[in-house]
Amino acid sequence: MKQDYYEILGVDKGASTAEIKKAYRKMAIKYHPDKNPGDTEAENMFKKAAEAYEVLSNADKRAKYDQFGHSAFDGSGGFGGGNMNMDDIFSQFGDIFGSAFGGGGFGGGFGGGFGGGRGRVKGGNLRIRVKLTLEEVALGVEKKVKVRRKIQADGVTYKTCSTCNGTGQVTRITNTILGRMQTASTCNTCSGAGQMIDKKPGNADPQGMVIKEETVAIKIPAGVVDGMQLKVSGKGNEAPGNGIPGDLIVAIEEKEHESLKREGDNLHFDLYINIAEAVLGTSKEIDTVNGKVRIKLEEGIQSGKILRLRGKGVPSINGYGSGDLLVHVNVWTPKTLNKEQKEFFEKMVDDENFIPKPEKSEKSFFEKVKDMFS
Structure with missing residues (x-):
């Protein structure tokens, strides 16, 4: 299990942005590779701290992490702890260190000294929207x-x-x-890359780039929610020279299901039955995200009854099991009757078995609504 980001930086969950930045700078300086040459453990801590800061310093990512934990970024590329590139860290967070290692920021690549070297330019991010069915959300899917x-x-x-x-x-x-x-600023000629194009083919743009269509496989974990964004590292635009590729940002859009309504990890299904079925009892086939299942309805079932099918909802993105499927029973009252049917119900108006006798254990409509929202 991955270590909690707040725990890594040694801050409380309510820590301010300034406190998070201060804690990260302290850790980054402590475990900096220049101070710990050849120390693998220190390098891992350096990467962990950068991964934690990358999430907690971003308001949107921090909110998702607070709600979903590490699962919010599973399958999204991300920094990924041990797979994090050192050049990414110095390119994105070099300004955090200030003059702690000789001034001028960082650059030049890991292991080559970081005092005053040139930085690596990062390519632009790309954004796409991926539409998912409720079944794909519930089961997880790989999209190309x-x-x-x-x-x-x-x-x-x-x-x-x-x-x-x-x-x-x-x-x-x-x-x-x-x-x-003395002041230092990014070179306007090369945009901080330290390099300029010497030769390029005729089909390339002024930066030596061409546009290519590429198929990218995106692993989407089960339980994602509408509006969530996943990140596939390195699949955005490349940068000129020896730069760092940008990222592909994937926005999740959930398609509306024909019969199931989602509420968090729970699903709702409206089941309509006729009066005869309610009186005599019946069995019905209903939709779930894993296919159809048959449920049994007891004799004398009341309209408004809610049947709970545990574990038949959407898996929690935090890995805390699955939600439930709530089946709402609705007894359909016919609007037109033939003569024979009308005569039958006229006889039953004063029949003892047709007089409403709600049991004390049965909750009222308002109690049911209250339970749903609590």
Whole structure:
């Protein structure tokens, strides 16, 4: 089981964004690879801290994590702890460290020294929407989608940027009343990559990129909800040179089911029966996400009765089992009767067996509604 993100950073669940950032910076400096060369355990802690910060520093991701736990990001690529790329960490969070390791941020690749090197440019993210049936939501599914993404064209070569000499930064010295001040900013010529295109084929754009259609397999875990976003790392647009590919953001859209209504992990089914079936009892076939099942209705069943089929709902995305299927029994009253039928019911109006006699154990309509919402 993966370690809790709050526990990794040593903060409470109610911690502010500033407190989370401070805790991450402290851990990142403690386990930084420059301070712990060759220490695998320290490297793993460094990655864990970055993974936790990546989620908890983002309001949307933090809300999903608080609600669904680690399962909110299962199958989404994500950082994934031990599979996290060190260059991703320094590219995204290098500013967190400030001047703790010589100033100027980080870059240049893991293991090559991080003081003042050039950063790696990250490609743009792509976004798609995937529609799922209720059955696919309940069972989990792998979807193959076609994505048009930018990739580096064959035959592209690069040379060192003449403006920043490959550092990715431009340093400026300004004279002020307090003395000479030095500032560094991202190179506008190469956008911080430290490289410029030397040669490129005719079909490539000014950055040496071409558009290619690619089929991407997306593993969607059971129990996702409408509006949830999954991330497939590295399947967005590539970046020029030795950059980091962007991500593919997958927005989940749940299709409406013909007979089942979803409420969290529970499902609701409206079952209509006629008066004769209610009086005599019957069996009925109903829909579930795993196919049809037959249920038995007892004699004298009342309209409004709710039958609970445990475990026949949607699996919890947190792995806490499955919800239930609630079958709402509705006795259908006929609107037109023939002469014979009408005479029969006229005789039954004052019959003792037709006089309403609700049992004390039976809940009223308002009590049932209250139970549903509590």
